[in-house]
Amino acid sequence: MKIKLLILLSFFINLQAADKPNILLILSDDQAWTDYGFMGHKHIETPHLDKLASESVLFKRAYVPTALCRPSLMTLATGRYSSVNGVTGNNPKADSKNPNNPDLKASVIANIDRFDTIAELLVEQGYLAHQSGKWWEGSYQRGGFTHGMTKGYPAHKKGRHGDEGLKIGREGNKPVTDFVDMAIEKKKPFFLWYAPFMPHTPHNPPKRLLEKYKKYDLTLPIAKYYAMCEWFDEACGDLIKHLEDKGVRDNTLIAYVCDNGWIQQSDKNGYAPRSKRSPFEGGTRTPIFFSWPEKFKAQDRKELCTSLDIFPTIVAAAGARMPKGLPGLDLNSYMSEQKEIPRDHIFGETFAHDIADISDYEASLLYRWVIKDKWKLLLTYDGKTDKGKPKYEEKEQRPQLFDLSNDPSEKHNLAKDHAEKVAELAKLINDWYPVTKRKTLTEYK
Known part of the structure; x- marks a missing residue:
């Protein structure tokens, strides 16, 4: 049967x-x-x-x-x-x-x-x-x-x-x-x-x-x-x-x-x-x-x-x-x-080439980003890179906001001029999932 x-x-x-x-x-x-x-x-x-x-x-x-x-x-x-x-x-x-x-x-x-x-x-x-x-x-x-x-x-x-x-x-x-x-x-x-x-x-x-x-x-x-x-x-x-x-x-x-x-x-x-x-x-x-x-x-x-x-x-x-x-x-x-x-929006995340800790993904977290309409926001994190130390250019140690419709090459960071938009998009990212162990780099140099 x-x-x-x-x-x-x-x-x-x-x-x-x-x-x-x-x-x-x-x-x-x-x-x-x-x-x-x-x-x-x-x-x-x-x-x-x-x-x-x-x-x-x-x-x-x-x-x-x-x-x-x-x-x-x-x-x-x-x-x-x-x-x-x-x-x-x-x-x-x-x-x-x-x-x-x-x-x-x-x-x-x-x-x-x-x-x-x-x-x-x-x-x-x-x-x-x-x-x-x-x-x-x-x-x-x-x-x-x-x-x-x-x-x-x-x-x-x-x-x-x-x-x-x-x-x-x-x-x-x-x-x-x-x-x-x-x-x-x-x-x-x-x-x-x-x-x-x-x-x-x-x-x-x-x-x-x-x-x-x-x-x-x-x-x-x-x-x-x-x-x-x-x-x-x-x-x-x-x-x-x-x-x-x-x-x-x-x-x-x-x-x-x-x-x-x-x-x-x-x-x-x-x-x-x-x-x-x-x-x-x-x-x-x-x-x-x-x-x-x-x-x-x-x-x-x-x-x-x-x-x-x-x-x-x-x-x-x-x-x-x-x-x-x-x-x-x-x-x-x-x-x-x-x-x-x-x-109207999508997310992404960037980690180091090598996995710093296979039981903790945040250990390698470098960026999270969101695109909504014409805007793109990058948030930078202090995860470990391949050599174990943060590796950022100074200009990247802050939120980066780009108008992709006018600046597809992302040459002009507009974050200082659009604080409300940065806050709106940062909330979307943080609501996506919480990061608890890594510091967000937010200083403007």
Whole structure:
């Protein structure tokens, strides 16, 4: 009797799954919000993403809640802020205050077990789920994927951020396209976590692309970075074409986001200030778009969007179980019916690159921020940085208020002239969640 029930349950799951959209989550790695053709860059060419964006519900005023690789990806996997999911930085510091947990790396990875991941929820609904590219939280199986490339720590001792998965895109897409073919053959809906290690360093693009950008009289580091952006675009185009060739594109929901920004230094390898790891636009802003030809008409939306919206939007589109207490919004009805999103502000938080104390997220807290309408407020905190001491420029030891409509580069701090606005936005931040152990730096120098 039990076997018959299991067979019957499997039949209904497969029947239900046949009507579900395939889902592709495309994740760029270290790319500025300006660095696409569809965002108006004067040199960088991204024709495949340009076409996809033109067919999508596009949010140009979109953000990630934290501008660093691992914590940004963890917010996508769990739908939770870093201060909730416990992964605030890329690495735990060796002097973390946990003498009874000598394996700090494993302790940080264990945070993934506390939450329903996006892959787990989709697999519950009959999906096959594949991980490729960047992934920090152990093996792909630990993230709830049925298939994948990353072996992860501890199976791969050097599996810091993706190991075998980092080959995707740079060495072609065959592992992913083979998975798509297999899922189609099995008549299963599929979920792809597609996170190429691109345009992330090493900036070693094909010679043909590098020569193309050298003609603009750019410095070599910038030409290499620009070429990497186009190489990433080519990888995305190759995967999308495969979906088209297999006849599944129309019923595939594609969500696009970048994990954090990147402003390439002109004279050497590396990122400039106010980009990656920072709370400024160069670190946190990214285009986000959703393409589902069967459901959404192309739209250029003016509202604010956060990458935390991606989790509930995908989960709802798949008809999967929705965890309680998610901070993001399910955008499906707003996009399909072209209704205004009832939200006028979003939040973000910035922590040090290394986790000072894995049991106390506040130990590494450097900034919290809110954007409401045209205004953006940054509050600075005295959390420990990678070297264990506060590391701020003097001008940053105070609230910073910017009018993004007139000052998108955040050059003019208007906090002194708009005390009431600072108080209003600071209250929003403090009502979001209380900070009890860290001092807010509020002095005006």
